[in-house]
Amino acid sequence: MQLPLETEALVVHTPGGPFEMTPIVIQNLRPDEILVEMKYSGICHTDLWLQSGGAGPLVKFPVIPGHEGAGIIRAVGSAITRDSQSLRVGDAVLLSFAACGSCVPCREDQFSRCTEFTPLNLTGVRRPDGSSPAAVLLSDGSHRTETPVRAQFFGQSSFSRYSVVHEHCVVKCPYPEDLALYAPMGCGYQTGAGTILNIMKPRPEQTVAVFGAGSVGFAAIMAAAALSTKQIVAIDIVGQKLALARELGATHAINTAEISGGVVEEIRNLTGGKGVDFAIDTTGVASVVEQMLDCLAYGGTAASIGATPREAKITVDVGAFFAEKKTWIGVAEGDSHPPKFIPELINLHKQGKFPIESISKVYPVADLERAISDMKDGTVIKPIIRF
Numbered sequence: 001m002q003l004p005l006e007t008e009a010l011v012v013h014t015p016g017g018p019f020e021m022t023p024i025v026i027q028n029l030r031p032d033e034i035l036v037e038m039k040y041s042g043i044c045h046t047d048l049w050l051q052s053g054g055a056g057p058l059v060k061f062p063v064i065p066g067h068e069g070a071g072i073i074r075a076v077g078s079a080i081t082r083d084s085q086s087l088r089v090g091d092a093v094l095l096s097f098a099a100c101g102s103c104v105p106c107r108e109d110q111f112s113r114c115t116e117f118t119p120l121n122l123t124g125v126r127r128p129d130g131s132s133p134a135a136v137l138l139s140d141g142s143h144r145t146e147t148p149v150r151a152q153f154f155g156q157s158s159f160s161r162y163s164v165v166h167e168h169c170v171v172k173c174p175y176p177e178d179l180a181l182y183a184p185m186g187c188g189y190q191t192g193a194g195t196i197l198n199i200m201k202p203r204p205e206q207t208v209a210v211f212g213a214g215s216v217g218f219a220a221i222m223a224a225a226a227l228s229t230k231q232i233v234a235i236d237i238v239g240q241k242l243a244l245a246r247e248l249g250a251t252h253a254i255n256t257a258e259i260s261g262g263v264v265e266e267i268r269n270l271t272g273g274k275g276v277d278f279a280i281d282t283t284g285v286a287s288v289v290e291q292m293l294d295c296l297a298y299g300g301t302a303a304s305i306g307a308t309p310r311e312a313k314i315t316v317d318v319g320a321f322f323a324e325k326k327t328w329i330g331v332a333e334g335d336s337h338p339p340k341f342i343p344e345l346i347n348l349h350k351q352g353k354f355p356i357e358s359i360s361k362v363y364p365v366a367d368l369e370r371a372i373s374d375m376k377d378g379t380v381i382k383p384i385i386r387f
């Protein structure tokens with residue numbers, strides 16, 4: 001496919017502004033990049049955070065959000081180094097976050113620990129020169145201008161009909177017919193499932209609490225259920241989501257909008273006074289993080305996996321933390337190496353142990369706003385747009 005290429009993308013022009021389908025031009029492809037025709041993209045809360053201006057000075061506008069893309073390769077740069085995947089034009093691919101490929105964690109196949117993770121994924125521009133592969137097209141009759149647009153959010157900016165993506169984002173999908181279903185593997189699903197399967201690895205007699213029943217929380221719950229974890233406690237404020245969580249593997253549900261006492265007390269009651277061996281916070285809300293730490297059992301591990309405002313502070317009972325040998329970790333993207341982990345999750349789904357079809361719904365791109373409001377009110381856990 002020849003570049004430059006005129007196409008369209010959902011551009012956010014100013015912080016807090018709407019997603020507007022806008023003409024753009026894809027200008028060029030570097031040797032280490034891949035042009036993908038996007039077929040689907042999941043919507044993640046991080047896209048809304050980006051739209052709202054939450055990234056602050058890290059991201060300039062205009063910007064194209066989206067980081068759970070799935071589509072077809074239409075052009076491959078001349079120096080794609082990951083020969084192991086032998087990426088070719090026409091391949092169906094899932095997109096995940098970007099990684100530099102050359103730092104120590106990357107060389108050890110630990111992309112989620114890449115030392116360049118933040119600049120590569122959150123700024124929306126190429127490294128190291130800060131350039132962009134695309135521009136917003138404006139024309140008033142005879143006059144035509146091209147304004148650079150941040151088009152590599154998480155290396156991919158998947159809210160676009162075509163996107164130039166970073167080579168390390170790309171994971172081949174052996175099931176082209178399932179691109180819609182698998183699009184969110186690259187962020188939400190691997191974040192929740194990876195925290196359970198790569199880090200916590202609960203044994204069947206152990207217990208897990210998951211705060212927040214969004215797509216990340218559901219992925220964690222389904223992964224814990226796949227390991228036959230004895231008790232899986234889902235915590236949220238939307239009854240409809242908790243009911244679904246019970247269907248998909250949670251053994252207990254706590255609706256914090258309905259209980260009279262504290263959630264920590266509830267969790268202790270459910271676990272014979274002990275607390276849980278593992279707790280996960282997907283909400284990023286400081287007070288919820290405190291609850292997560294307080295509900296841990298002796299020797300328990302808690303993981304923060306939801307984005308929290310950088311200035312957020314919490315109070316920790318350090319003495320109890322020390323005496324009871326607790327651990328608190330931050331986990332990005334489920335500590336996963338997508339080229340290895342996403343195929344594992346696909347296998348888990350094919351075995352019927354990761355029933356993501358029960359939490360996602362596909363919307364035409366024209367219905368983006370409805371998809372977002374369905375996600376916000378809990379009608380749908382994971383909306384996916386179709387181009």
Ligand SMILES: [Zn+2]
Nearest residue numbers: 100103106114
């Ligand atoms: Zn790296």
Ligand SMILES: [Zn+2]
Nearest residue numbers: 044046187188
């Ligand atoms: Zn995400």
